[in-house]
Amino acid sequence: MPEIRDVPAPAAAAPYDALLLLSFGGPEGPEEVVPFLENVTRGRGIPKERLVEVGQHYFRFGGVSPINAQNRELLAALRADFAAAGLELPVYWGNRNWAPFLVDTLREMAEDGHRRIAVLATSAYAGYSGCRQYRENLADALATLAAEGRPALRVDKLRHFYNHPGFIEPMIDATLTALAELPAELREGAELAFTTHSIPTAMAESSGAPDDPARGTPGGAYVAQHLAVAELITQAVAKATGVADRPWQLVYQSRSGAPHIPWLEPDICDHLTVRQQDGAEAVVMIPIGFVSDHMEVKYDLDTEAVAKAAELGLPVARAATVGADPRFTAAVRELVLERAATERGLAPRRCALGALGASHDVCAVDCCPNPRAPRPAAAQA
Numbered sequence: 001m002p003e004i005r006d007v008p009a010p011a012a013a014a015p016y017d018a019l020l021l022l023s024f025g026g027p028e029g030p031e032e033v034v035p036f037l038e039n040v041t042r043g044r045g046i047p048k049e050r051l052v053e054v055g056q057h058y059f060r061f062g063g064v065s066p067i068n069a070q071n072r073e074l075l076a077a078l079r080a081d082f083a084a085a086g087l088e089l090p091v092y093w094g095n096r097n098w099a100p101f102l103v104d105t106l107r108e109m110a111e112d113g114h115r116r117i118a119v120l121a122t123s124a125y126a127g128y129s130g131c132r133q134y135r136e137n138l139a140d141a142l143a144t145l146a147a148e149g150r151p152a153l154r155v156d157k158l159r160h161f162y163n164h165p166g167f168i169e170p171m172i173d174a175t176l177t178a179l180a181e182l183p184a185e186l187r188e189g190a191e192l193a194f195t196t197h198s199i200p201t202a203m204a205e206s207s208g209a210p211d212d213p214a215r216g217t218p219g220g221a222y223v224a225q226h227l228a229v230a231e232l233i234t235q236a237v238a239k240a241t242g243v244a245d246r247p248w249q250l251v252y253q254s255r256s257g258a259p260h261i262p263w264l265e266p267d268i269c270d271h272l273t274v275r276q277q278d279g280a281e282a283v284v285m286i287p288i289g290f291v292s293d294h295m296e297v298k299y300d301l302d303t304e305a306v307a308k309a310a311e312l313g314l315p316v317a318r319a320a321t322v323g324a325d326p327r328f329t330a331a332v333r334e335l336v337l338e339r340a341a342t343e344r345g346l347a348p349r350r351c352a353l354g355a356l357g358a359s360h361d362v363c364a365v366d367c368c369p370n371p372r373a374p375r376p377a378a379a380q381a
Ligand SMILES: CC1=C(CCC(=O)O)c2cc3nc(cc4[nH]c(cc5[nH]c(cc1n2)c(C)c5CCC(=O)O)c(CCC(=O)O)c4C)C(CCC(=O)O)=C3C
Pocket: 024, 025, 026, 027, 037, 040, 041, 044, 046, 050, 051, 054, 065, 066, 067, 122, 123, 124, 127, 129, 130, 197, 198, 199, 200, 254, 255, 256, 257, 289, 293, 294, 295, 296
């Protein structure tokens, strides 16, 4: 079978001429918090109380979200990884909700002569927020550039990377490191709580492609993919620690939306309460839903859940997120080369751990539907 390195290094990414790192964006000063939240929530019916509350989370940290600094770090790490591997592919960065805005980055890419762009969204899983919404953002930006009379760009979003070994392995190590932070006598009995962003249950159920085997499971692809990651990490931790039956659960955090609309549960704080009542000795929280230490991790876990645990007298530790781990940057390089080879008509090896297998390259038209109304989206069949 042809390997992904079937052409000389400088041309290995062909037909792509650039990579775009596409992320959420966050404020970097107190005056930016409210305009940022207005961008995030435009037309989405998030209750005012929730926005004021979320604004406070940002103000507590001087109005600075950690996400942009983390993306700058990832951008630098990707450039260094590509350079070290002899891959000549410029890397750019643009966001959905804050500067550098996606449309400005795409305009710059067009001006620099790029036409065929691979896109890595900093969201590992299927779902409207992490997949289609980014593709809608791409469609909006491309429409703006077309209206400005600029040459056409083609954007291809790389597949979901939740089960790529370069994403899983750093999380296994991080879980073991967090376990080691607990007092020695608590390590064997410590439970694992895998956390991710809660989303409306209806959005969870419709996540993934209709023909995706993961979509057929209760909770849809979003939950099935997170469960697959939790199982992979649990198995590896069992092997490394020799504790075979360590309790674990997938739980949720950062719920918003109106109270009468069902969202995925239980919340991490309720979970800690229940586990403490059931006699748990300690809990390790592993934020598998987040690629880096976003505000959700810094506030909802490190501040809120840690305070809850202290109130309960339950020892907790929090596993680090993947961030700019060299295994992850190497995985991104592999994903670019893999997709490039596929686009050249080859059948490259598609690295993925666990039973769900490698995710699709091109989203179906009805994959991860918009919960409000259908809108144009780029990078789909
Ligand atoms: C699945 C998912 C991810 C993970 C995938 C991905 O990474 O994309 C994610 C990431 C993020 N979410 C973030 C921030 C916010 N998300 C909000 C609102 C919402 N998120 C949702 C889902 C997700 N969100 C949903 C269903 C809503 C409700 C309304 C809506 O459909 O929009 C709101 C509004 C207030 C509130 O409701 O909390 C804020 C401020 C930040 C930046 C953090 C920082 O600054 O470090 C990041 C990385």
